[in-house]
Amino acid sequence: MKAMVVTPYFYPHMGGVQKYIYEIGTRLQRVFGHDLTIVSSNWHQEENTTKTEQIGGLEVIRLPYQFKVSSTPVSLAWERALRELIRSERPDVVNGHMPVPFIADVAARASSGMQVPYILTYHNDLTGYDLLTRMFGQCYYPILGSRTLHLSDTIIATSDYYAGRSPHLRKHLPKLRYAAPGVDLDRFPENRSDFLRRKYRLRDERILLYVGHLDRESQHKGVQYLIRAMKTVRESTDAKLIIAGRGNYIDHYREVAANEGVSGDVIFAGFIPEDEVPLYFNSTDLLVLPSCDRAEGFGMVLIEAQACGTPVIGTDVGGIPFAIDDGVTGLIIPPRDARGLADAIVRVLGDPDLYRLMAQNGPRRVRNLFTWEKSAAVYNQIFREVARERT
Structure with missing residues (x-):
């Protein structure tokens, strides 16, 4: 037809x-x-x-x-x-x-x-x-x-x-x-990599990742809360945040990072070629989508990261609670809460058993549902x- x-x-x-x-x-x-x-x-x-x-x-x-x-x-x-x-x-x-x-x-x-x-x-x-x-x-x-x-x-x-x-x-x-x-399971296999560590010359830092639009029109993604959370994360965890994407609001987010005193801990990666996206997901420790309103209908990056065995953190808005099995493949937190976001990041990265459970459950859930x-x-x-x- x-x-x-x-x-x-x-x-x-x-x-x-x-x-x-x-x-x-x-x-x-x-x-x-x-x-x-x-x-x-x-x-x-x-x-x-x-x-x-x-x-x-x-x-x-x-x-x-x-x-x-x-x-x-x-x-x-x-x-x-x-x-x-x-x-x-x-x-x-x-x-x-x-x-x-x-x-x-x-x-x-x-x-x-x-x-x-x-x-x-x-x-x-x-x-x-x-x-x-x-x-x-x-x-x-x-x-x-x-x-x-x-x-x-x-x-x-x-x-x-x-x-x-x-x-x-x-x-x-x-x-x-x-x-x-x-998710295209052939494109997003569970195949762990040190791609980001080599690309950005990182050592033992834990790697946090955001992937998405960085336009003024996409402020619902909540990137500013993630940047602010880094100040608290760095108090207890040696971590770098990689923000991947392009848009007309990047200079604003750079300013937020400078005001929070975390410019050295935030890497703006720019646009990711399609063939590198799975490498990003497979070489990060945690993917974070801190969206703050119902404009986030689902959050496709969440299931792509889970397919790669990467735990995720998202917010209780829009369709995100359907994309994440809370406590099983990742954590769901309230939106617009930089401190709560930081606590969730530290919790996942600091609990090896919880981290291992989420990393194992993510690919299985994606195969079954997405x-x-x-x-x-x-x-x-x-x-x-x-x-x-x-x-």
Whole structure:
């Protein structure tokens, strides 16, 4: 069958949603025989034209945008463009992805107008990192989002844990299905390494790792709390923190480290090439994701690290408590608590038995629950069921 997947961004723009779509989409084609077309906006202004390309065997159609609100691309011409694409591509289902608003909302309306089943993948609630974006998020649901949820034949969430705590998804529980992010177990084997120790010329220090966006728009990741925690960690443990990722807020985080007196203990690694990501996870002692609001719908790096046998620490927000088995594969702590985060880090690193237990349990849990093959199989079933119900 033929499916059209609509997303605000796609490769080469990197992010959890893009990876989720790519990994599931390539498996839907290769394993289950679906024919997928990805429809996305452009990311760079200089490439802001309509164009078609192939990425990983997927046909990708990029539509120009007219302007951006924060990181949200917008075009008032998209509904007409999507109707024309639906008419020419003739998909059996359309699958939109949010939380970045507008294009998924437009896709819902275009699909409804063209009598094509619409499936919404809802990664997390739309929140905001400052007053303006929080106000935007509060206006989004009454203006666009609630209608999009209503128009969707099926809504896919990444976990029932998150859905049960979302004020927006709770209203649509009967049509909810679940497909968690996964891990490519061939790419993320449990294969311990001294890669980071050699790369940064470290000696006996324990290595802490954060991997993620470092944009001003990604302040929900809580990086500032992790940097502040390092001051307390260093009082009892010889440790270095490696912060990996790129973004427009790195200078701010450097300033936080300087103000806390830990500049010498924090390494800003920059962007990690895809082939080095497993090496980072396999050569760190502990991965930390200190997110501080519901914009963290899951935390894919948490399960990738666990697959490599690396214990993790996350916060009690969004979908993180589903990604971590508290006390078994890692620890869950309250958000926005630098002291509590430091205590959790010291506890895991200072208890060899607990550390060994978490390192052993992580790969087992990922194999049982979080593989892309399992998630693609869920999508295959949903696509076929929804298309069949409309015939």
